[in-house]
Amino acid sequence: MSPQTNIAKPNYEENCCNCGQTPTVEIYNEKGILVHSLDMCGVCTWGESACLDPEEWN
Template sequence: MSESTSMAVPNEKGSCCNCGASPTVDIINRTTGNLEMSLDTCGACTWGEADCLDPENW
């Protein structure tokens, strides 16, 4: 199985549309560094786990 070419990074400029927490989640391409998707949700709301509020746990 190959490694994913995408990775989640924190976006400190956004706040979660669901709970108001920051940062929100951006998805970038590991190879090009280009933004693939900018989510309107924080890590906890994206992955459904409170520990994911901290980007170190993404």
């Protein structure tokens, strides 16, 4: 059995519930199916200022 690989993608339609910024984080599985929609931006999710850029999420 291979390990499951999830990918974080930006959602520019929703604002962060903590700070109001966009994009918020959505998690998709290896088949491209949305498995979790976070209400927070990358910075609030991971606690790193570098995560303002979605390229830093994966």
